[in-house]
Amino acid sequence: MHDYRSHTCNELRHANVGETVRLSGWVHRKRDHGGLLFIDLRDNYGLTQCVFDVDSKCFAEAEAVRAESVIRIDGRVKARTEDTVNKDLPTGDVEIYVDELEVLSAAGDLPLPVFGDTEYPEDIRLKYRFLDLRRERIHNNIILRSDVISELRNQMTGQGFKEFQTPILTASSPEGARDFLVPARQHPGKFYALPQAPQQFKQLIMVSGFDRYFQIAPCFRDEDARADRSPGEFYQLDIEMSFVTQDDVFGAIEPVLVNVFKKFSKKKITEAPFPRIPFAESMLKYGNDKPDLRNPIEIQDVTEIFRDSGFGIFAKMVDGGAVVRAVPAPEAGLKSRKFFDSTNDWSKREGFAGLGYINIKEGVPGGPIAKNLGEERTQALIDQLGLGPNDGVFFACDKEAGAAKLAGLARTKVGEDLELIPDDEFKFCWIVDYPMFEYDEENKKIDFSHNPFSMPQGGMEALETKDPLEILAYQYDIVCNGIELSSGAIRNHRPDIMIKAFGIAGYDEATVEEEFGGMLNAFKYGAPPHGGLAPGVDRMVMLLADEPNIREVILFPMNQKAEDLMMGAPSTVHPKQLRELHIRCVEPPKKDGE
Numbered sequence: 080m081h082d083y084r085s086h087t088c089n090e091l092r093h094a095n096v097g098e099t100v101r102l103s104g105w106v107h108r109k110r111d112h113g114g115l116l117f118i119d120l121r122d123n124y125g126l127t128q129c130v131f132d133v134d135s136k137c138f139a140e141a142e143a144v145r146a147e148s149v150i151r152i153d154g155r156v157k158a159r160t161e162d163t164v165n166k167d168l169p170t171g172d173v174e175i176y177v178d179e180l181e182v183l184s185a186a187g188d189l190p191l192p193v194f195g196d197t198e199y200p201e202d203i204r205l206k207y208r209f210l211d212l213r214r215e216r217i218h219n220n221i222i223l224r225s226d227v228i229s230e231l232r233n234q235m236t237g238q239g240f241k242e243f244q245t246p247i248l249t250a251s252s253p254e255g256a257r258d259f260l261v262p263a264r265q266h267p268g269k270f271y272a273l274p275q276a277p278q279q280f281k282q283l284i285m286v287s288g289f290d291r292y293f294q295i296a297p298c299f300r301d302e303d304a305r306a307d308r309s310p311g312e313f314y315q316l317d318i319e320m321s322f323v324t325q326d327d328v329f330g331a332i333e334p335v336l337v338n339v340f341k342k343f344s345k346k347k348i349t350e351a352p353f354p355r356i357p358f359a360e361s362m363l364k365y366g367n368d369k370p371d372l373r374n375p376i377e378i379q380d381v382t383e384i385f386r387d388s389g390f391g392i393f394a395k396m397v398d399g400g401a402v403v404r405a406v407p408a409p410e411a412g413l414k415s416r417k418f419f420d421s422t423n424d425w426s427k428r429e430g431f432a433g434l435g436y437i438n439i440k441e442g443v444p445g446g447p448i449a450k451n452l453g454e455e456r457t458q459a460l461i462d463q464l465g466l467g468p469n470d471g472v473f474f475a476c477d478k479e480a481g482a483a484k485l486a487g488l489a490r491t492k493v494g495e496d497l498e499l500i501p502d503d504e505f506k507f508c509w510i511v512d513y514p515m516f517e518y519d520e521e522n523k524k525i526d527f528s529h530n531p532f533s534m535p536q537g538g539m540e541a542l543e544t545k546d547p548l549e550i551l552a553y554q555y556d557i558v559c560n561g562i563e564l565s566s567g568a569i570r571n572h573r574p575d576i577m578i579k580a581f582g583i584a585g586y587d588e589a590t591v592e593e594e595f596g597g598m599l600n601a602f603k604y605g606a607p608p609h610g611g612l613a614p615g616v617d618r619m620v621m622l623l624a625d626e627p628n629i630r631e632v633i634l635f636p637m638n639q640k641a642e643d644l645m646m647g648a649p650s651t652v653h654p655k656q657l658r659e660l661h662i663r664c665v666e667p668p669k670k671d672g673e
Contacts, residue, residue, distance in 0.1 A: 080101050080153075081101065083101070083103040083151055083183075084101050084102050084103045084151075085100045085101045085102075086100050086101075086102060087102075087122055087123075087124040087125070088102055088104050088120050088121055088124055088125050088170070089122075089124035089125025089126070089127075089169055089170060090124070090170075091127060091156055091170050091173050091175075092169075092170070093158060093172045093173060095156045095173065096156050096157060096158045096173060097155070097156065098155070098156050099153065099154070099155055099156075100153070100154065100155075100156055100175065101151065101152070102120055102122075102127060102129075102151070102175065103122065103149070103150070103151040103152075103183065104120045104121050104122035104127075104149070104150070105120070105121045105122070105148070105149055105150075105193075105213065106118055106119075106120065106121075106144055106145065106146050106147060106149075106150060107119040107120065107121035107146070108146065108194045109144075109146065111142070113133075114132070114133040115130060115132060115133070116130070116131040116138060116141050116142060117130055117131075118141060118144075120150070121213075123218075125169060125170060126168055126170065127170045127173075127174075127175060128165070128168075128170070128171075128174040128175070129152055129174065130157075130174050130175065130176050130177065131177050131180075132176065135177060135178070136179075137177060137179060137180040140180050141177070144180075145186050145187075146186065146189065146192070146193070146194065147189060147193055147210070147213070148184060149182075149183040149184040149186075150180055150181065150182050150183060151180070151181045151183055152177045152179065152180050152181075153177070153178050153179040154176050155178070156173050156175055157173065157175070157176055158172065158173055159171070159172060159173060159174055189210065190206075190207050190210070191204065191207060191211065193210060193213045193214050199211075201630075201638060201639075205636065205637075205638055205643075205644045205645060206645055208635055208636075208645050209645070212634070216631075217631060219624075220620070220624045220631055220632045221632070223343060223623060223624055223632070224616075224620045224632055224633075224634075226343065227343060227616070227619060227623065228295055228616060230338075230339050230342055230343075231295065231316050231335065231339060232295070234334070234335040234338055235293040235316075235335065238291070238331060238335075239290075239291050240292065240318070241289065241291060241292060242292075242293055242294055242295075243289070243292055243294060244294060245274070245277040245280035245281065245284075245294065245296065246274070246280065247273060247274065247297070248261060248271040248272075249272055249273075249274050249280075250271070250272060250597075251270065251271075252272065252275065252279075252594075256275055256300040256301060256302045257300065257301035257302065258272040258275065258299075258300075258301065259272065259273040259299045259300075259311075260272055261273065262660040262662055264659055264660050264661075267661035273299035274296075274298060275298055275299060275300050276296070276298045276315070276613060277294065277296050277298075279597065279598045281294075281317060281319040281611065282532070282570055282572075282598060283597070283598060283601055285319055285320075285321045285606070285609040286601045286602065286604075286605075286607070289321075290321045290322075291319075291320050291321070292317075292318070292319045292611075293316065293317060293318045293319075294316075294317045295314055295315075295317075295616060296314065296315055296316075296317040296613070297313075297314055298312065298313055298314070299311065299312050300313075301641075303639075303641075304637070304638075304641070306628050306629065307618055307621065307629055308629065309617060309633055309637065310637050310639070311637050313615060313616075313617050314615070314616040315565070315613040315614060315615050315616055316615075316616055316619075318331070318567075318611045318613060319609060319610070319611035320609060320610060321607040321608070321609045322609070323569075323608070323609065324569070324610075325553055325555065325569055325610065327610075328555075328569070328610050328611065328612060329352065329353070329509065330352075332557070332612060332614070333351035333352060333507075334351060336507065336557075336559075336564075336614070336619075337349075337350065337351055339619070340505055340622075340623065343623045344505065346503050346504050346505055347503060347504035347505070348504070348505045348507075349504075349506050349507040349508070353507045353508050353509055353557070354509070355508070355509045355511050356370070356508055356509065356510055356511070357510075357511055357512040358512050358513045358514065359512070361510050362483050363378065363379075363380060363404075363483070364377045364378055364379075365377070365378065365487055365490060366378055366404070366483045366484060366485075366486040366487015366488065366489075367484075367487040368510050368513075368556060368558075368563075369510070369556070369558045369561055369562065369563045370508065370510075370558060370561065371491065371494075371500065371506070371560050371561030372506040372508055372560075373500045373501055373504060373506050373560060373561075374490060374491065374499060374561075375409075375494075375499055376406060376408075376490045376493060376494050376499065377407075378404050378405065378406055378483075378487070378490055379404070379405050379407075379463065380402060380403070380404060380405075381403050381404070381405045381460060381463065381464075381474070382401075382402045382403045384403075384452075384456050384460050384463070385403045385452070385456075385476075386398075388451075388453070389451045389452055389453050389456075390435075390447075390448055390451040390452045392476075393435070393448075393474070393476045397476075401477055401482065402476070402477070402478070402482050403475070403476045404474070404475045404476075404482045404483065404485075404486035405460070405464055405472050405473070405474055405486075406434075406473040406474070406486050406489045406490050406493060407464050407465075407466060407470060407471075407472050408436075408470060408471035408472060408473060408493045408497060409470055409499065410467070410469050410470060411438070411469075411470060411471030411493070411497060412438055412439045412441075412468075412469035412470055412471050413440075413469050414471075416438065418471075419436045419438055419471065422434060422436070422473065422489070422492060422493065422496070423435075423436065425492060426485060426488075426489065429485075431475075431477075431485045432477070434473045434474065434475060434485070434489060435448050435473065435474040435476070436448065436471060436472065436474065437457070437460070437471065437472050437474075438471050439461070439466060439467075439468060439469060439470050439471060441468055441469065444457050444461070448474065460472070473489050473493065475489060491561070505560060505622065506559065506560060507557065507559050508557075508558050509555050509556070509557055509558075510555060510556040510558060511554075511555045512536075512551045512552075513528060513529050513533075513551065513554040513555070513556075514528045514550070514552070515528060515533065515535045515536075515551060515552040515554075515580070516528055516547040516548055516550060516583060516584065517548070518548060524584075524585055525547050525548070525583060525584060525585070526584050526585070527580075528552070529552070529554055529566070530552070530554055530566065530568050531580065531581065532570055532571055532577070533553055533554040533568035533570065533571060534552065534568070534569045534570060534571045534572070534576070534610075535550050535552055535553075535576070535580060536550070536551045536552060536553055538573075538576060539573075539575065539576050539579060542580060542583065543579070547583050552568065553568055553569035553610070554566070554567070554568040554569075555568065555612070557612065557614060559622060560622065562621075562622065563618075564614045564615055564618055564619060565612045565613055565614035565615060566612065566613070567610065567611055567612025567613065568610060568611075568612075569608070569609075569610035570609050570610055572602060572606040572607065572608055572609060573602065573606075574599055574602045574603055577591065577595075577599065578591055617629050
């Protein structure tokens with residue numbers, strides 16, 4: 080027999096009754112029933128119940144062993160009686176009567192239990208992540224992650240994509256988030272950077288004549304943590320394709336996502352082709368560019384109804400350039416006034432001036448806005464929004480960007496509070512037609528809106544003849560249930576168009592040559608039209624695992640402060656290492672009171 084096991088802890092079935100077997104694993108749970116001692120033995124694959132009779136020679140040893148100790152047992156497989164079968168376990172029809180036990184590794188006092196679903200503080204969970212990962216939910220999440228990545232690879236290679244690895248040590252980029260810098264020992268005073276994404280390299284792969292590239296790519300960004308963003312590093316399904324239009328990119332990635340989500344979820348899934356929503360429409364209808372389409376509420380512009388109206392506050396703001404956005408609240412009129420007041424209070428806690436509202440009960444509009452707006456305009460409002468006899472509506476009044484942001488947040492808040500958002504489906508969409516440029520109010524200049532390497536719609540002619548703020552880009556995002564999975568674009572592959580686009584944003588040709596010379600130089604020797612995108616692997620798994628925080632699907636995540644509590648990173652290093660790298664550490668100036 081094998082030194083440690085003849086079977087895994089998820090393998091034995093009724094057909095194995097009568098066999099002598101050997102299992103190894105962790106002591107998941109112990110239960111003492113007087114003359115019988117039960118140990119649930121756990122390994123990577125599952126659980127098996129082991130029974131120790133009081134007359135067994137190893138009973139005392141089993142009685143003394145602690146939870147999470149690693150043991151090996153030999154014993155006989157017996158069928159459970161009908162009243163003791165555990166239908167929740169694949170091995171629930173059988174149990175092992177143990178003849179021999181060996182403690183392979185004893186466990187000390189546990190800082191957090193593995194058995195059970197008790198929540199523990201983040202610092203304890205991350206410091207003892209190796210214990211946290213033994214817990215069933217987290218363990219299964221990591222297995223799911225591995226399976227999802229394997230399926231992504233299968234889907235991509237099945238479409239003729241080739242997997243290539245791009246450099247981890249590269250040059251610092253002036254665009255995007257902060258770089259992680261790596262000192263170059265052989266080049267004093269110079270630094271490598273860890274790649275924020277393989278963006279330039281994957282475009283150079285297309286220039287090199289390869290047609291379809293993908294990679295499960297590690298990316299590094301020195302940015303703060305969020306629920307859907309891990310600090311420091313993350314992984315993405317990086318994709319690039321040559322001789323493609325935007326439609327070709329969509330056609331390649333949609334079946335990959337549909338097939339992966341269908342394989343690992345029982346929820347309803349948007350079938351391809353996914354809806355395409357222009358950026359401007361998304362900002363108007365949903366208040367952001369990552370809409371949760373499960374929420375049936377759509378925002379509408381009602382500025383003209385309030386212009387020169389009797390509701391003086393909004394009318395005065397509209398005269399000053401503000402807009403009014405309406406957020407319908409289906410059947411909110413059936414709730415008390417407290418619902419409307421509490422939603423208004425919520426908006427103030429979020430940092431806004433507040434939300435106006437109209438509350439309709441049995442066809443009669445109520446509240447200060449309805450009273451001052453007048454019967455005719457209120458009815459026009461009801462007609463435009465299609466409000467029913469017991470609906471409500473909230474209003475956000477501000478400059479366009481502020482009104483969109485408040486209305487978007489209110490749409491989500493109202494949808495959640497009225498339980499309008501189903502939890503049994505994944506709704507995908509594309510956000511398309513992003514503006515190429517935007518006006519930077521702080522620096523009083525035109526700058527790139529999103530990806531500076533996107534191809535402008537209309538090419539050079541658009542750049543030379545159109546108002547920059549009216550130029551759209553072949554840029555797109557893919558969104559699922561309000562979470563952005565990916566940004567992508569048809570790339571600007573022509574040096575003349577690139578230099579012109581950067582010129583509009585205030586970069587002279589010399590600066591472009593200095594900052595992006597590697598890619599720009601390559602484009603001068605024949606670059607194919609190409610495009611791609613990079614869906615986030617961590618975010619996909621987070622959605623499939625139905626987890627609210629991305630930390631729960633990452634093997635060894637950092638905390639909110641980008642610290643690895645388990646390994647003690649970041650840490651100070653020996654002065655000898657700094658001398659070798661020609662680096663001197665300078666402490667930041669102390670603040671008042673420190």
